[in-house]
Amino acid sequence: MATDTAAQLGSETSAGDRARARKRAPGEPRNVAWLYILPGLLFYGLFTLAPLAHTVELSFFDWDGLTVGHYIGLGNYREALDDPLVRDSFRHSAELIVFYALLPVALGLLLTAILTRHPVRGFTFFRTALFLPQMIAGVVVAQAWVWIYADNGPLNEFLRDVGLGSLARPWLGDFSWALPAVGGIGTWVTYGLCMVLFIAGAQSIPASLYDAARVDGAGAVREFFAVTLPALRNQVVVAFVLTTINALRSFDVIYNATSGGPGTTTYVPSFYMYRNAFVFNRVGYAAAIAVILTAAIFTLAGIVLYVSSRGDEG
Amino acid sequence: MNRHLSRHLAIAAAVVTVIAAAGCGGTPGSSPGSGGSTPTGAVQKSGFQKLGPVHLTIWSYDNQDPGLEPVLKELSANFEKQYPNVKITMVFKDFNSLVNVVPRALASGSGPDITEGNQGYQTDAQLVKAKLIVPLDRYIKAYGWDKWYSPSTWSMFRWTDDGTTFGKGPTWGVAQTGQNINVYVNTQKLKQLGYDPSNMPQTFDEFNSMLADMRSKLPKSEPVIEFGNNEGYGTIHMFGGIQAAFFSPQDERNWIQHVPGSTWDTPDNIKALEAYQAWAKNGYFNSDYNALKYDQSAAEFAKGKGVFWMGGDWDASIIKSGLGDNAAVINIPPGQSGTWAGVGGLSGPWHISSKTKYPDLAAAWLNYIIASPEAQKLMYEQQQIPSPSDAIAPPAGDPFLTQVTDAFRQVADDDGLMLYTDWASPTMYDTLASNFQDLLAGRISAQDMAKTVQDDWEKFDQTLQQ
Known part of the structure; x- marks a missing residue:
């Protein structure tokens, strides 16, 4: 990625003084490009790559975080693969992807379709209001939803008021419903981000396309699938990648709303990793879980990007 | 990709590798100076004015409802008045934020001079093993602290230097208040249900039948026991009194301290589970107990929900401020052994950092906040029980506080403080919290739980043998 930028930078510069720099092939980057990318590379290396490498290194040790560690090779990874809580955590994360990624993207598309077809007064206000959840700290979000989901909270009160009292339950304390309830919080947080991305994309769709569709007699649904959705493909891919990463990294909401409970029904990898690193004094094992989680995130993001790029060619 | 581009890529990769390698520091934890020094020689007990300007940083998690926070603040202000050259910064954090951070804070060298830890393998064993705190034996001798607690109570502060044997070796902490899991009673409701607050059950069986009787009399929406277990420790606390009706307190303490041959997986303990x-199955609890936080349930009880609330005596003031004269305190009564017992011990252990420049001054502060009559008076004002057995009596004319104090003494005098079950291993808190939730929901059997908990214990026990 960094080198691409360097190549572009270099080629722009070299275009001007091609005559003097005969030794370089046309478009060949000059070494001065390194100066431009050095600060970024340094920061990236220091604050992203070095900690990542350190985490990988720690994952080969049995270390309590304080006293001298012991090298145990792949021991932590072998244990993690055998640990039912690791497996459960990843399974829960997979379920959360539905709530953190699929639903918000679907909701964001629906809202975009409505808002672009029927511009409403105070559009900017609604856009800001719907985006707001994204800007609130996770701890605050969790506290608010703990209240909403409480036995006497607004959600249950509403259900009882409309005669659906049999559905009312202490959502976050229910073995079957705690994970979907946490997922619901994720949907609420994320759909605003998707919507803002999609609306920004939709604004660059030429009005002539819509006019053409209408002339051809397309209705709202047809218009959406024929014009809006194809034009938003890149935004949808970006939204999927971002929200999937969010789903797999989710920690603050779980930590504050359920602490992994009831039982272990809302354990997710990042929560289990935190318990190991800071509570069980097993930093090496936590590092191994972190590495597995990172690999999972890379793989999923890679799959999303690969699938979407294949679509480009076909 | 042409040859030049690949050369650039190679340079980039090299730079990145060098930076990344800088992040790797060889064997973790092997850098020198992670621990400090242990003070020796005669203990300085007074004359700290001559030290020149001193800044002490103290960390505490006793800040709930409002707990000991006002006590500690006032005592520290007094201490500063006595020694005008001493400046104290009190930092309050919630329990988890403190214990999960303090080992690394102490190791960094810029952590607190004095801090609370937590008894057990999760926190204190780590602090001892990494030499982050100092043994207090010279101060115990110099100030005569030894008469504060019984030997079995002192054992919760004792560790061998390597942090593996719990209950033996030097003493590393002292604590301010006594902790006991009380049964708080709403006497108004109790009377309405036909029971006499001055004639409460004296055996576990009687207590159990009373709960069943109340369940049949109360409307379905009203819990017999108001319960908050969102965090998972509510169950650990509540179970102690039930466990003690079947299982010997000494066996439980031995198990927590990893005395060889101890086990949780016994027929008696399974009966207790x-x-x-059965309490959950019979519907004694509010249905949302897994969603409700511990402190929220205390607040609900204080507002009049439920006949009983079981929780720490450190929460006495919130109950009293809600129920006033309708609040009373008992313990879960004993089983056939007749021994009054339950989960309990002493409050968070105060430790002196091995990196502080003023260990003797720190010990003087500890002596002041625990042993001085003004400290004990302030603790009673916050409905907290001073830990020393030779503490002053609670103020007359406060029957509720007297009951709280008596409940603690009843258990302490029977050698029935069973300590906290989760001290038994670093992972035990999580194992207990999730298994109790599964047990109460009927998703696992008592046998399953006893076995899972014992497996956790044995897995950790093996690491202690290495």
């Missing part, structure tokens, strides 16, 4: 499961 079954009795507890």
Whole structure:
């Protein structure tokens, strides 16, 4: 990625003084490009790559975080693969992807379709209001939803008021419903981000396309699938990648709303990793879980990007 | 990709590798100076004015409802008045934020001079093993602290230097208040249900039948026991009194301290787990107990929900401020052994950092906040029980506080403080919290739980043998 930028930078510069720099092939980057990318590379290396490498290194040790560690090779990874809580955590994360990624993207598309077809007064206000959840700290979000989901909270009160009292339950304390309830919080947080991305994309769709569709007699649904959705493909891919990463990294909401409970029904990898690193004094094992989680995130993001790029060619 | 581009890529990769390698520091934890020094020689007990300007940083998690926070603040202000050259910064954090951070804070060298830890393998064993705190034996001798607690109570502060044997070796902490899991009673409701607050059950069986009787009399929406277990420690606390009706307190303490041959997986303990499961099955609790936080349930009880609330005596003031004269305190009564017992011990252990420049001054502060009559008076004002056995009596004319104090003494005098079950291993808190939730929901059996908990214990026990 960094080198691409360097190549572009270099080629722009070299275009001007091609005559003097005969030794370089046309478009060949000059070494001065390194100066431009050095600060970024340094920061990236220091604050992203070095900690990542350190985490990988720690994952080969049995270390309590304080006293001298012991090298145990792949021991932590072998244990993690055998640990039912690791497996459960990843399974829960997979379920959360539905709530953190699929639903918000679907909701964001629906809202975009409505808002672009029927511009409403105070559009900017609604856009800001719907985006707001994204800007609130996770701890605050969790506290608010703990209240909403409480036995006497607004959600249950509403259900009882409309005669659906049999559905009312202490959502976050229910073995079957705690994970979907946490997922619901994720949907609420994320759909605003998707919507803002999609609306920004939709604004660059030429009005002539819509006019053409209408002339051809397309209705709202047809218009959406024929014009809006194809034009938003890149935004949808970006939204999927971002929200999937969010789903797999989710920690603050779980930590504050359920602490992994009831039982272990809302354990997710990042929560289990935190318990190991800071509570069980097993930093090496936590590092191994972190590495597995990172690999999972890379793989999923890679799959999303690969699938979407294949679509480009076909 | 042409040859030049690949050369650039190679340079980039090299730079990145060098930076990344800088992040790797060889064997973790092997850098020198992670621990400090242990003070020796005669203990300085006074004359700290001559030290020149001193800044002490103290960390505490006793800041709930409002707990000991006002006590500690006032005592520290007094201490500063006595020694005008001493400046104290009190930092309050919630329990988890403190214990999960303090080992690394102490190791960094810029952590607190004095801090609370937590008894057990999760926190204190780590602090001892990494030499982050100092043994207090010279101060115990110099100030005569030894008469504060019974030997079995002192054992919760004792560790061998390597942090593996719990209950033996030097003493590393002292604590301010006594902790006991009380049964708080709403006497108004109790009377309405036909029971006499001055004639409460004296055996576990009687107590159990009373709960069943109340369940049949109360409307379905009203819990017999108001319960908050969102965090998972509510169950650990509540179970102690039930467990003690079947299982000997000494066996429980031995198990927590990893005395060889100890086990949780016994027929008696399984009976206790079954009795507890029956409470949930019989519907004694509010249905949202897994969603409700511990402190929220205390607040609900204080507002009049439920006949009983079981929780720490450190929460006495919130109950009293809600129920006033309708609040009373008992313990879960004993089983056939007749021994009054339950989960309990002393409050968070105060430790002196091995990196502080003023260990003797720190010890003087500890002596002041625990042993001085003004400290004990302030603790009673916050409905907290001073830990020393030779503490002053609670103020007359406060029957509720007297009951709280008596409840603690009843258990302490019977050698029935069973300590906290989760001290038994670093992972035990999580294992207990999730298994109790599964047990109460009927998703696992008492046998399953006893076995899972014992497996956790044995897995950790093996690491202690290495």
